[in-house]
Amino acid sequence: MKKFTITEFRAAYPDNDACLDKIFQLRYNGLVCPKCEGTKPFTRVKDRRSYQCPGCGFQIYPTQGTIFEKTTTPLTHWFYAIYLQTTTRNGVAAKELERQLNICYKTALRMAHQIKILMGNQNSNPFTGVVSMDETFIGGLNKNRHADKKVEQSQGRSVKDKTPVFVMIDLNRQVKTFVIGDTSGFTIKPIIEANVVKENCILVTDDWKAYSGLEADKYKHVIISHTTGEYARGAFHNNTPESFNACLKRTIKGTHIHVSTKHLQKYVDEVAFRWMNANNQDKMFETILQQVV
Ligand SMILES: [Zn+2]
Secondary structure: OOOOOHHHHHHHOOOHHHHHHHHHHHHHOOOOOOOOOOOOOOEEOOOOOOEEOOOOOOEEOOOOOOOOOOOOOOHHHHHHHHHHHHHOOOOOOHHHHHHHHOOOHHHHHHHHHHHHHHHHOOOOOOEEEEEEEEEEEEOOOHHHOOHHHOOOOOOOOOOOOOEEEEEEEEOOOOEEEEEOOOOOHHHHHHHHHHHEEEEEEEEEEEOOHHHOOOOOOOOEEEEEOHHHOOOEEOOEEOHHHHHHHHHHHHHHHHHHOOOOHHHHHHHHHHHHHHHHOHHHHHHHHHHHHHHHO
């Protein structure tokens, strides 16, 4: 698999000017001056984050309206943070950005969150074909908690202090994720309804009770009966969302240690982004930059 290596990254974006040039190219490639309609290429204005028309002097600020506009953080920092967040297997903690870029934790966290939001701007089309789905619980590790905050029986599906996440994946590695309040059919079924094309879908789930009754609603539904030790039914299995969820847990536990429910969707989106783009690792950085502009 082709990778965007750190050497290639450093060569492409050695300084703030190179980053600004990239943003300008992405946004204004082939620009015709809106003022004089001149077609000569704009040139960089010294000591400003702008480019100007050689004909009339009209200026354009390519970071205007982007997450880079109001930041005093150098563009090289942003680009490096995007590089790390797109190329590191299990993501990068804000703590790590703080250390590597020598910036304060608050700034690092804000950058990390904004990049996650860009990673979440993906696929809003409903799924067709075979769609497998599963839920998981994030957070609330008893062993890391003070004795007075420990929760009885906080394993498995009946938990009070973990946050459920519902995941749907199609055969093209596309993922939709939802941080949800509970894992009842009442909560999950409307999400399924809104995100698959009923007539053209085969739903694959395990035998959790929330999924029962989908057939009655006229879905084609394959149930893999985990409770009786079944892990595949004919060609159908539920391994993909289960490995996604394992990856999600690994990322949150291993990289971020703790994520609040409020921000969890952003972290889940980030894992989904890397999952969906795993076969285009070399293009992930570029994909995010295109989201910026
Ligand atoms: Zn002009």
